[in-house]
Amino acid sequence: MPPTDARPASNTAWPPQSLAGLELFRGLEPAALAEVMAAALVRAVPRHTPLFHQGDPAQHCHALLSGGVRVSQTNAAGAQVALRFIGAGEMFGTVPLFTDRLYPADAETVADSVEIRWTEATLRQLITRHPAIALNLVTVIGRRLMEVQDRLREVTTGRVEQRLARALLRLAARGTASAAGTALAFPLTRKDLAELSGTTLHTASRTLAAWEKRGWLSSGRPNGRARITLHDQAALAAMAEDGRE
C-alpha cells in the first residue's frame, strides 16, 4: 500500500516534544513551533518502503518522528555505500534543496516509521520568518560534514575492525541503554553494517561473530534477528582507538 499524507488531526495535539527534538527548530518560540507544525506533512510508512531515490528531484525537507531510515548511495557498478542511518528526531534529504536540487542518495525505511516533511517552498518561508532555522541548518549539516570527514579518515587509515567498532559506537549513541546493555535503535543486517563501515558482509559477519564470542555484544534474540545489543562499549572503544585488542 502506498503511504498516505496527512495533516495531524489537531496541530496542538501532535506531540510537541517531537518537534522540540528536531535540532532544526531548536530555540524557536512556541508560536513559531506551532507554525512549523501547521505547515508539516506527516505520514506513517511501513518498513522497507523507499522514500526517495538517487537522482530524483528533491522536493521536501524530511525528518523522522519514529522508526529508522537507511540513506545509501549506489555507484555505477552497483556497489552500495550506507551514508547514514536516520533515527527518530533526525533530519534528512534536505541538502539538495540548497544545492543541485537532486537527491544524491536513496532513502528507505528499515522499520515501520513516521515521517514528517515540509515542501521546499514551505521551508523557505519558515526560514524567512524565523532566520534561526537557517543557522540551525548550518549546524546540522556542518556536524554531518565533520562526521563524514571522520569516516573518510577512518576508512583510509584504519583497519576494518576499527571502522566496524566505530560504526557500532556511533549507532549506540542513538540507541537505548538498559541494564542488559545498549540496544541499537533499528534493525541492522550484516550487509547494512558492512556498507556502513566499508567492508563486505563476510568480513562483517566474521568480526561480529568473534566479538559476540567475547561477550562484547549480542545479536538476534530476544528481538528480531537483526537487533544488536552492545554489552562492552569500552572494549569496542579500545578497538576503535588502536585497532588492536
Added chain:
Amino acid sequence: MPPTDARPASNTAWPPQSLAGLELFRGLEPAALAEVMAAALVRAVPRHTPLFHQGDPAQHCHALLSGGVRVSQTNAAGAQVALRFIGAGEMFGTVPLFTDRLYPADAETVADSVEIRWTEATLRQLITRHPAIALNLVTVIGRRLMEVQDRLREVTTGRVEQRLARALLRLAARGTASAAGTALAFPLTRKDLAELSGTTLHTASRTLAAWEKRGWLSSGRPNGRARITLHDQAALAAMAEDGRE
C-alpha cells in the same frame, strides 16, 4: 616571519571581484559587499605556514584570495588525510563556528597566499543584517558534504587508480587550461596526492609515472617539481569511471 594582519588600505580599492568570487557573499548588493569588505581582515601568508591546527578554538571564518591551502586531518596514529585543497575564492575553517567551536583539521599554505577572514562575531553580525549569507553558507557546506560523501563512496568501492584519477580531475576543475593542457592551481607532492586519494605515496608515484609515460599528464618542468599538468582528461575520466583502461 609571522604573518601580519591588515585592513586593506582602502576598502573600495580592494578588488571587488575577489569578493564577488566568494560564493558565501553571492547575491549581496554592492552596499552589503562594501560592508563585508570593511569588516574583513586581510593578510599575506608565505607558503608552508600553518593557519590553524586541529583542536584549536575556532575564531574566524577564512577564505583565500590567492594561493593555496591544504586542509588535512591527522589521526591518533599520526597518519594524515588531506580533506581538501583550497584555492582562490574558496571558504574554509568556518563550520566549527557553528558546531563545537574547535577546528577539526589542520590548515597550511602550500604556496604564497593572501587570506581574508572575519571574526566569528563579525560574521554573525553580517548574517543578521544580510540573511542571504546564511543560505549561501548552507549551499557551500552542503555541496562540500556531498563531495565528501562521493569520496567516501569511491574510497570504499573503487580502486586506487580510480580515486587518484578523480582527485586529479577535481583539482583540474579549479586549475587553468591552456593549449598545453590544464595546469593544477597549486603545487602538489606525491604525498599530497596520496593523502587526497587514500593511498601511499609509493603507489601514487608508481601510478603517476605510468600515466606520465602514456602522456596523460606531465609533472615537474617547466615549473617547480610539484606542478602537474593534465593532457588527457578524457582518459583520466575513463579511468575514474570504470577503473580499467
Added chain:
DNA sequence: CGGCGTATTGAACCAGGTCAACGTGCGTGG
C-alpha cells in the same frame, strides 16, 4: 658542490576480498 627532501623502483608480505557451500531462524500461507 654538498646535503636533504622528494621521487622512483624492486621485492615480499598480508589484510581483507572473492568464491563457494552450507546452516538457520523468520514469516507466511495453508
Added chain:
DNA sequence: CCACGCACGTTGACCTGGTTCAATACGCCG
C-alpha cells in the same frame, strides 16, 4: 498452529591489490 521456503547468516579456502620495507636516484637550495 505448523510446515515449508527463502532471505539472511556463517564459515572455510584461496587469491590479489596495495602496503610495507628497503635501497637508490634525482633535483633544488643554500
